[in-house]
Amino acid sequence: MTIIQFPKKENSCKCGCESPQTILTLPVAPRPFSRIRFDPIDSQARAVPPGGALSWLEENLKQGAEIRAVDIDGPGDPLCEIDSTLETLRLIRQKYPDINFSITTLGLHAEKYAKSLVKAGVTSVTLLVDAVDQKVADKLYAWIRPCRKTIPLAEATPILMNEQQLAVEVFKKMGCKVTIRSTVYSGFNEDNIEEISRVMAASGADGMKLVPCKADAKGENPLLSPPGKEAMLRLQKRASKHLATALNPGKENCIGVDCPSLHGSCKSIAKLHPKPTKAKPNVAVVSSNGMEIDIHLGQAYQVLIYGPREDGLPCLLGTRSLPEPGSGSSRWEELAESLDDCFAILTASAGESPRRILGNHGIAILITENEIEGTVDVLFGGGKKGKKCGR
Structure with missing residues (x-):
């Protein structure tokens, strides 16, 4: 992976890190709990698999990043x-x-996973809290999905707000530092910022960061514009009554295609994903409808096989049946044998056992809920413009 070198003093990480020279942000989480109304629907951001994240870290360390x-x-x-x-x-x-490890999260299911995360080495948590009032939250969120299915906002926002307060309490009890990060959306949640600070302080949070929303480059939200410097300073002063509050110069999610290399910007995270080889030229895809990657590997009865045709363009080559469920680890060993020409499996979710067993056979499990064609195209390096697959 090529990393563009920048001077040591250059603040090339725009993700709000306290020390851009010492903190590396890794985008490994494939599935969101929610979407803010003003976020782009067709984001190209894709998660990096765990092995790719390790490679990302190693590349930065090799180039001298401390x-x-x-x-x-x-x-x-x-x-x-x-x-x-x-x-x-x-x-x-x-x-x-x-x-050291930290995570940035909305906070749902914190009570369930906090112990495992701390045991794995997490010592610091950034909690994304943009509202503590249901009316405000209803204006901000397009949807919230506490579990697998989206539920009405009237039901989801109270769950989110309650679990965010609980997340602070749980992580603090585990000995973690908890920082609240709130994005300021002009005309929507400015009047709720001080209350966020007060409520989170009462739950035990250590500090707060305020970031302005990003400008809408496409003009799809004419009512939304980033707050000015004076407005941010006023909000900082109000929030500081309850929590030590810092201002970030801007909200830049260090995720997806604009990856947060400490020495520059990696414009394509496809380099971090497994690649086809002569021995394993194909990829298997788990789908219920042939268009989206949308079901758990353990629930699948067949996979779609994509690979290069004679002109090199990746296309659907056929389908293969999966071994019947219920046979434990032997099912995954059998699957590995039947997919010995595949370098990866695309699925919405998978357990630890298939990840480990298939990984031992050189088959990476990539978790995503994107549409098939675009995701396969990325894995094969972008495909060829002007051509389409026949089915």
Whole structure:
């Protein structure tokens, strides 16, 4: 992976890190809990698999970056697909035991996973809190998905707000530092910022960061514009009554295609994903409808096989049946044998056992809920413009 060199004093990480020279943000979480109304729907951000995250860290270290901490942040939520998060922490801690870990999360399911995260080495948590009032939250969120299915906002926002307060309490009890990060959306949540600070302080948070929302480059939200410097300073003063509050110069999620290399910007995270080889030229895809990657590997009865045709363009080559469920680890051994020409499996979710067994056979499991064609195209390096696959 090529990393563009910048001077040591250059603040090339725009993700709000306290020390851009020592903290590396790794986007390994494939699935989000929610979407803010003003966020782009067709984001190209894709999660890096745990092995790719380790490679990312190693590349920075090889080029002289003095990385003392890793933050698991984006493009989804680290607690939504906990297996990917814990596997990333395990791989890095196994090779670099002195590196500190932090996560950036919405906070849902914190009570369930906090103990495992702390045991894996997490010592610091950034909690994303943009509202503590249901009316405000209803204006900000397009949807919230506490579990697998989206539920009405009237039901989801109270769950989110309650669990965020609980997340502060749980992580503090485990000995973690908890920082609140709130994005200021002009005309929507400015009047709720001080209350966020008060409520989170009462729950035990250590501090707060305020970031302005990003300008809408496409003009799809004419009512939304980033707050000015004076407005941010006023909000900082109000929030500081309850929590020590800092201002970030801007909100730049260090995720997806604009990856947070400490020495520059990696414009394509496809370089971190497994690649086709002569022995394993194909990829298997788990789908219920042939268009989206949308079901758990353990629930699948067949996979779609994509690979290069004679002109090199990746296309659907056919389908293969999966071994019947219920046979334990032998099912995954059998699957590995039947997919010995595949370098990866794309699925919405998978357990630890298939990850480990298939990985031992050189088949990476990549977790995503994107549409098939675009995701396969990325894995094969972008395809060829002007051509389409026949089915």
